[in-house]
Amino acid sequence: MAFLNLQRISCCIPILLFSLLATTPSTVVYANTSTATSLPSVESFFEYPAMSSVALSPNGRNVAMLVADKEGKLRLGVMDVVERKPKVLASLDDADVSQFHWVNNDRLVFSAGDHTIGQGNQQGGPGLYAIDLDGKNFRQLVDRSASMLTGRNSNVQGILPFNTIFYTTDAKKDSDDIYVLQLGTRNNLVNDSHRQPANLLRLNTRTGHATIIDRPGFTTGWIMDQQGEPRVATTEDGDIASVFYKDTSDEKWRKLASFNILSNGFIPEFIGPDGVLYVRSHNGGDKESLYRYDLSKNAIDPTPVVSLKGYDYAGSVVYNDKKFLGVHYETDADDTLWFDKDMQTMQQQVNALLPGTVNRINVARRSETPYVLVTSFSDVLPSTFFLYDSAAQKLILLGRTMPHIDPQQMATKDMVHYKARDGLDIPAYLTLPNVAKGKDKKNLPLVVLVHGGPWVRGGDWRWSREVQFLASRGYAVLEPEYRGSMGFGWKHFHAGWKQWGLAMQDDVADGTKWAIAQGIADPKRICIAGASYGGYATLMGLINDPKLYKCGFEWVGVTDINLMYNVTWSDASDESKKYGTPVLVGDQVKDAAQLKATSPLENAARITQPLLMAYGGSDVRVPQIHGSKFYDAVKANNPNVEWITYPEEGHGWRLMKNNVDFWTRVEKFLDKNIGAQ
Known part of the structure; x- marks a missing residue:
């Protein structure tokens, strides 16, 4: 049984990880902590975050965050934004605090x-646990052990x-309630091929009393209104x-x-x-946009609220209790669209203090202070957290997620586009390593890194840990958004249906050939790599294009599509095998x-290039049998x-x-086969 640690002594939070350094209205400079000739260690890329999940209280008077102690265990820290005296509110003896939320x-x-x-x-x-800001009224709300399961009752009392x-x-002011989901056991520890609905419960965090919300069918998601009531399912x-x-x-x-x-x-x-x-809807067009929905007409408004040229809308909304302020969104990079003029002005002020980075501003729901949260990041800088005093126009540094990463040693990333052999436009991210002074970024060893999914934006x-690690060792990295990837319109997504090993694979090869034609890649030093579907594409790349790729490394990769149907101990549901996989991948x-x-498994004899394979023994998405049979x-x-x-x-x-072990092996494997020097 874990016991709650109620330490609230400011010295217990490492000062380097919970920095409270007020900056004047000028540019924040990140120190160079490495020598010019030393390579960053493998460990520095794959260490656990020192700080994460920063959030303001609803009134904006306090900020909470997860902070690692000297042993790396995450604890819940809180701080008054004016007094700025941090304290550890809670930690667990046998675990990290992995997630937190303000109730009120x-x-x-x-x-x-x-x-x-x-x-x-x-x-x-x-x-799930609850605690007051002053450390009092602690209560365990949800059991961590799998030994206790309850049936579906209208009212539940106890853990x-x-x-x-x-x-x-619950969005209502001063409410002690939250909403929780009771999932089917297959979503947790017990493998059950039948999906179960997501039951929603209103839970009082002081009494532990829970009431199940009536659902209209086999629910998969819920949305609350601003009064904290379930309104959409x-x-x-x-x-x-x-x-x-x-209604x-x-x-x-x-x-x-x-x-x-x-x-x-x-x-x-x-x-x-x-x-x-x-x-969010395509609403008859190719790209998905954000729209208002007219509830009286049961129809989507014809004019979008947010529409992005060349991209589906993907992002998060920013609002307080009074108005919809804006959206954080992603195109080739992250940006923010503000509908509120005061927020536009504040964004300009923050950007002037933090040039060269994306600076995402988030606000308190019912703010009583001039403070907002700023998360600053770029292609070379992991997330850094600040408080911004909008009245004084001053930044207060809270901490960095990866304090041992030196941005000056990282490599820049850009989105590029190339044409597939059938003319389809393929976006891709290209990361070029820092090279010795006087040398051009040409004729480089290249790793073609294929994303998993595949129906995601990769x-x-x-x-990125993996990309920056490879670039730090001298490799260019190309990440193709092959057809079937999401985020680039319905046409791009639909073009990937039933194209595993075919046109999807050709898109990856065409990107590799583009990098050669541009003079970026040395045609004799190219390796293909990826995880999950990316592992499948790695193996098929070695099979389909043996002259293009000198080697390949893959982890947790699919090796046979039929195994996706036949392995009964995977987490693939019966519904996905019946309605999804036959349409998107292929009917058995x-x-x-x-x-x-x-099938890479059926064509394994055709792979003669050096290959590195790695699998998880407890993987239920791509069970280890995929790897062992192929090996x-x-x-x-x-x-x-x-x-x-x-x-x-x-x-x-x-x-x-294991990350350090695997990527150390990758470094040796690449050095041996396509050496960066």
Whole structure:
């Protein structure tokens, strides 16, 4: 049983990690902590964040954050924004504080986790605890042990079962309530191939009393209005998604729309302070935008609120209790669109103090102070947190996520575009390493890093551990947003359907050839790499284009599409196998010949290039059998295959020691095969 540590002594927070250095209205300069000739260590890229999850209280008078102690354990720290005397509010004896949220001005909730334990060794859920700002009235709300599960009752009293997670706070002022979700067990520790709905409960953080909210069907998501009431619910029934709205007049759910889960429907985004529902939709066009939804007409307004040229809208809204202030969004890099003139002015002031970085401003819901939060980052700088005093126009440095990273040693990243062989425009991020003075960034060794998913946007302009590590060792890195990637319009996404190993693979090869034609890449020193789907693309790249890639390294990669259907202990639901995978990847019966032709496992004998493979022994997304079966097949004809397993890891490396081990192996592998020098 974990016990709460109520230390509240300011000296207990490492001063370098909880810096409170007021800056005058001038540029903030980051110190160069490394020598000009030394390479940053592998550990510096993959260490755990020193500070994260910074948030203002609803009244803006206090700021809370997660801060690591000397042993790296995360604790919940709080600080009055005026007095600026930090204190540790809570820590757990046997775990990190992994997440927190303000319930109201005087109370917070937090959950547990342990970044030193791999997925396979996790023995319970995150739990949930509540505590007052002064350290009093502590209460455990959710059990961390899997031993207690309860049925669905209308009212629940006492500690809730482990499969209960925080969802959102009650927006009403001074409310002690929050909302939590009770998920199906397959979303937690017990593997069950049948999806279960997300039950929503209103939970009082002082009494522990919980009430289940009536849901309109098989719920997959909820949205609250500004009075803290559940107002929108999304459901799924087979391959049909529906959106329901609860009218304030009769408090009954009514259906707004239904559509196929893979069609151009709409996604509810949030309900503004004025009661307007905002949704994301293509609305008949190629790019997704942010729209108002007219509840009286059951229709999307024809004119978008936010539309981005060349990109789908993706971002987060910024608002207080009075108005919708603006949106943080992403195109080739991150930016903010403000609808409020005062916020526009404040953004200009902050940008003048912090030039060369993206500076995201977030506000308190009902601020009683001139303070806002600023998160500053770039391609060479991991996130740094500030308070900004808008009255004095002064920044107060709170801390950095990665204090051992020297921006001057990092490499710049830019978005580029190239044409695929069928003419489709392919965006990609290109990171070029720092080179010796007097040398051009030409004819470089190149790592083509293929993102996983694949139905996600893979890269962004922010600092990346893996990319910057490779660049620090002298490698250019190309990250293609091949067809099927999301964020670049419906046409780009739809063009990737059933194109695993085919046109999706050609897009990656065409990007590699573009880098050669531009003089960036040395055609004799190119390696392909990636994880998950990126691992699949790595293997298919070595098979389809043996003259293009001299080597490949992949981790947790899919090695056979049929295994995605046949392995019963994966986390793929029956619904995804029935409605998603046959449409997006291929049908086992109708597309049997294609799935065989595009299976790395079936074509393993064709890979003769050096290959590095790594898998997690506790991976339920791509179970280890993908790797072991392929390794057994490929090693018969290829003596240059290195095989690694991390028994306690899941779908990717959680533990720092394993990240350091893996990327140290990658460094040696690349140096041997396409050497940066």
